[in-house]
Amino acid sequence: MQRYVMDNNKNTNVKDFQIRDELIQSLKNRFSTYGYKQVRTSTFESYDMYSNIIGTVSKDEMIKVIDSSGKVLVLRPDVTIPLNRMTTLNGLHQDNQRVFYVLDVFRQSKEQADQKESTQAGVECFGNQSAETDSEIIMMAIHTLKDLGFRNFKLEVGHAGFFKELIQQTTLTSHQLDALQSLVHSKNSIEIEPFLTQLDIKEDVRKAIQSIPMLYGDPEVVMEQAKSIIQNESMQSILQNLIDIYELLKAYGEENSIVLNLGLINNMNYYSGVIFQGFVDSVGKPVLMGGRYDHLSEQFGQPNPAIGFAFEVDLLIHALQQQGLTNNLGAVADMIIQYDQEVQTEALRSAYLLRDYGYQVLTYSTSSDMINNNLEAKFTARFSSEAYLLYGQGTKQSFSNQEELMSLLQKEEL
Numbered sequence: 001m002q003r004y005v006m007d008n009n010k011n012t013n014v015k016d017f018q019i020r021d022e023l024i025q026s027l028k029n030r031f032s033t034y035g036y037k038q039v040r041t042s043t044f045e046s047y048d049m050y051s052n053i054i055g056t057v058s059k060d061e062m063i064k065v066i067d068s069s070g071k072v073l074v075l076r077p078d079v080t081i082p083l084n085r086m087t088t089l090n091g092l093h094q095d096n097q098r099v100f101y102v103l104d105v106f107r108q109s110k111e112q113a114d115q116k117e118s119t120q121a122g123v124e125c126f127g128n129q130s131a132e133t134d135s136e137i138i139m140m141a142i143h144t145l146k147d148l149g150f151r152n153f154k155l156e157v158g159h160a161g162f163f164k165e166l167i168q169q170t171t172l173t174s175h176q177l178d179a180l181q182s183l184v185h186s187k188n189s190i191e192i193e194p195f196l197t198q199l200d201i202k203e204d205v206r207k208a209i210q211s212i213p214m215l216y217g218d219p220e221v222v223m224e225q226a227k228s229i230i231q232n233e234s235m236q237s238i239l240q241n242l243i244d245i246y247e248l249l250k251a252y253g254e255e256n257s258i259v260l261n262l263g264l265i266n267n268m269n270y271y272s273g274v275i276f277q278g279f280v281d282s283v284g285k286p287v288l289m290g291g292r293y294d295h296l297s298e299q300f301g302q303p304n305p306a307i308g309f310a311f312e313v314d315l316l317i318h319a320l321q322q323q324g325l326t327n328n329l330g331a332v333a334d335m336i337i338q339y340d341q342e343v344q345t346e347a348l349r350s351a352y353l354l355r356d357y358g359y360q361v362l363t364y365s366t367s368s369d370m371i372n373n374n375l376e377a378k379f380t381a382r383f384s385s386e387a388y389l390l391y392g393q394g395t396k397q398s399f400s401n402q403e404e405l406m407s408l409l410q411k412e413e414l
């Protein structure tokens with residue numbers, strides 16, 4: 001008989017799953033504090049819809065399935081598009097909808113063919129177009145990264161229009177544009193110069209494009225440098241928009257993690273305004289990406305300005321593990337209660353009380369085999385006929401009844 005082996009080794013035990021679950025819970029809590037409500041979209045979507053939309057995942061990257069009537073479907077390649085479609089068609093954007101989701105997204109790139117699914121935890125804010133909304137969304141990304149315990153993280157902020165405006169001053173073919181974009185993306189200043197010189201581009205525009213990879217770093221410095229390559233009013237207002245957003249982030253007191261990157265290019269082509277990506281130590285890829293996409297909804301027949309971003313949950317877990325930040329996550333329970341048979345009643349009643357207050361409690365009689373197992377909990381309470389003791393992280397306190405145990409735990413802020 002052939003044995004089938006699971007082909008991915010991620011999240012295969014309860015502890016890994018627990019870490020994932022607690023991480024997701026923390027993201028959801030934070031999103032809720034900004035007024036976002038959870039939604040979901042269908043796993044199967046119409047292939048035709050995606051084929052007709054400009055700015056979506058490339059057709060080769062989508063995973064197609066055929067239903068029993070022969071219709072071609074795709075497994076959800078993106079969440080932003082169906083949510084935008086849904087709110088636009090239902091006219092929900094008029095109520096300034098704020099939604100979040102934790103959903104699997106299916107894409108298969110040539111470079112990473114075995115990585116077909118990833119979980120995204122994202123937010124979308126519809127029907128609102130202001131620097132205040134933009135800065136609040138970026139702030140929410142920062143706030144969430146701080147919740148998770150990351151200390152060294154950077155949010156690279158750019159604008160989808162800045163580079164596009166410069167390109168419009170040229171007559172590059174789409175092939176040339178692709179090549180240029182990848183040079184800008186990899187900040188390859190050495191090759192950009194000869195690449196541009198062989199093309200027929202006005203001197204000042206060429207110099208401006210050439211300087212894009214250098215427009216990276218401290219926002220105040222980059223904003224000053226960027227002023228010198230402004231070609232027209234649109235570029236002027238793009239820069240002003242970024243200045244406004246940055247000033248608001250300063251108002252929140254969270255400007256230190258911001259890096260301005262005017263060469264930033266996001267994966268999706270639907271962005272039209274501010275764009276951003278979040279980076280943490282020890283992960284080469286962005287753990288979050290997003291931006292403003294005010295024109296996507298026009299393909300569904302209505303204006304519906306919007307902004308959003310999504311965390312890559314698997315990358316976040318990887319980063320937390322790399323940085324040793326999962327120690328507080330994934331404990332089997334809040335409390336283990338071990339008791340000698342003579343004081344069983346007091347121990348079980350304490351367990352009942354604690355569970356009633358929402359604590360996760362495991363109980364074991366000291367005479368059972370389980371006592372030798374390597375169980376993990378934030379606290380252990382030992383009930384013996386001589387004494388009742390509460391053991392925490394490096395602490396040991398005695399108590400005489402269940403009420404005292406409760407108040408000790410409350411002091412420990414469990």
Ligand SMILES: N[C@@H](Cc1c[nH]c[nH+]1)C(=O)O
Pocket residue numbers: 078079080122123124267268289290291307308309310
């Ligand atoms: N859907 C985008 C992220 C995003 C959410 N909202 C706006 N952008 C992505 O997968 O890259």
